Amino acid sequence: MAKNAILAAILSFLIPGLGEIYVGKIMIGIILVVIAIVLSIAIYTVSFYAWILYIIIWLYAIYDSYTNAKATQKTLKTE
Template sequence: MANEILAAILSFFIPGLGQAYAGDIKKGVIFFVIAVVIAIISFLTAFLLSFLSLIFAIYAAYDAYKMVA
């Protein structure tokens, strides 16, 4: 049985990992790819979008928590 807090923590640090831990590999890969794209865009725009990356990580953690709960 998956742990909600662990899923949220995993997904906060590596978006998509919590979703994969919760059993949805496809959603985990999608979240991870989105996070990588956001990171690349943030890097290319001199980190102006780093706040967006933080918001997405928080959402990914929340989503992973809700998936397990």
């Protein structure tokens, strides 16, 4: 089933990794959610570096979920 790429990106915007879980990449999604939680906690102790890493993970999760959802749409159109 084709997944909505915009919805996947919005889910990852809200919680990094949630879009990957929606698309079907469950393991990478869980890993990203855990990393986001750990970095959220680390922001209070190592603020500057944790913010930078969190933003990188957050942007990667949005991009990855969007491209994976688009890839599922393309594979279904060619079949």
